Amino acid sequence: MKTSRRLGLIMIIIGAALWGISGPIIQWLFQQTTITSIDFLIIRLLLAGILILAVLSIRKQSIFAIWKEPHQWIQLVIFAIIGMLGAQYAFIETVRISNAVTATLxxxxxxxxxxxxxxVQYKKLPSLIQLISIIIALSGIFFLITNGSIENIILTKIAVIFGLLTAIGFTFYTLQPASLIKKWGSPLIVGWGMLLAGIALLLFNRPFSFQAIANTLTFETSTMLFxxxxxxxxxxxxxIGSLKHLSPMETSLLSSIEPLVAVIVSITxxxxxxxxxxxxxxxxxxxAVVALSLPEKELETVARERVS
Incomplete structure (x- = not known):
């Protein structure tokens, strides 16, 4: 296995596990505090974006260079508003309305x-192993969420809407930033994406007070928020960094361990x-994850080259 591919697998598996953990934590916060989805997102996006960009700046990386190229920063803004903000808000709102595992579904x-x-884009069908893996992964998610019966899923219309928006946002932020990441690196793109998304949400949700939210938090809830x-x-x-080493389709499928982690954390x-x-x-x-960890097939190679 090539070093680049191995690195990509490690990144996506750890990233997926962390996302699987974050869902139940957010669900717990909604149960234990009065914080809203928008309040939580403003805090997360602004603080995370500032932190990432600050670290990059300390490491002497030029964080403002992307703003000198109009085509690049326009793509960055699109990613921030539609991809970063759209996906995160839809996911977190689905968690609030239903639960973390349903949002992951x-x-x-x-x-x-x-x-x-x-x-459609590359005019090539997925390889047999990918088709089988898709069926296995989706079947596994179905059983995880429904326990074998579709009747066990009871969702409101608004939950379904936000759930579908989550899927669209997930697809968008997987595919759209590939060229940006190749040129600028994932930390810079994610850092600016989070900061811009946080600013946009803050402007939309005025007035907003960090102090007012802080006054409602205890040491325990503050720790969980962190x-x-x-x-x-x-x-x-x-x-997003794994997209430099794996194809978008493979990355998204490998991240199917997220619901497994979410379920385990939710149970325990x-x-x-x-x-x-x-x-x-x-x-x-x-x-499915084991199957997708095998050496790449032709479709993944073609897709990665075209996206890059």
């Missing part, structure tokens, strides 16, 4: 959309029930 409609995009911000930020950096921490079919679903997702 909708997010994983993304690989289906990406597969369709790749097939962990939610840290895990979510690292997840985005690793996920939030005391949610876990049925036999859900155990089967977890095993199917692990099987």
């Amino acid at each position: 909708f997010q994983f409609l993304g690989p289906v959309l990406i597969t369709v995009y790749v097939a 962990l939610a911000i840290l895990s979510g930020t690292l997840s985005f950096v690793l996920y 921490w939030l005391n949610e029930s876990f049925g036999g079919y859900q155990l089967i679903g977890g095993a199917l997702i692990v099987a």
Whole structure:
């Protein structure tokens, strides 16, 4: 296995695990505090964006160079508003309305959309192993969420809308920033993406007061808020960074371990029930990840070259 591919696999697996952990943490925050989805996102995006850019600046990287190229910063703004903000807000709102695991189910409609995009854009069907892996991963997610019965999913219309927006946002931020990442690196793109998204949301949600929110938090909830911000930020950096080493479709499918992690954390921490079919679903997702960790097939090579 090539070093670049191995690095990409490590990045996406760790990033997916962190995102799987962040969902239950956010769900817990909504249960224990009065913080809203928008308030949480403003805090996460602004603090994370500033932190990433500050670290890059300390390391002597020119963080403002991208703003000297109009075509580049226009793409960056599009990524920040539609990809970064759109995906995160839709996901977190779905968590608030339903729960972390259900939000993850909708997010994983993304690989289906990406597969369709790749097939149409590059005029090549996915390889057999990828088709099988897609079926295995989606079947596993179905069992994890429903415990074998679609009737167990009870969602409001607004939850469905935000869930579908989560899938679209997931697909967009996987595909759109590939050329930006190749030229500027994932930390810079994620840092600016988060900061711009946070500023846009802050302007939309005026008035906003950090002090007012801080006054409602305890040491415990403040700690969990910090962990939610840290895990979510690292997840985005690793996920988008993995796109330099893996194809968008492969990256999105490998991240299917997210619901498995979310379910495990939800069971052990939030005391949610876990049925036999859900155990089967977890095993199917692990099987899909193992299958996708095999050497790349032709489609992934073509897709990565075209996107780059």
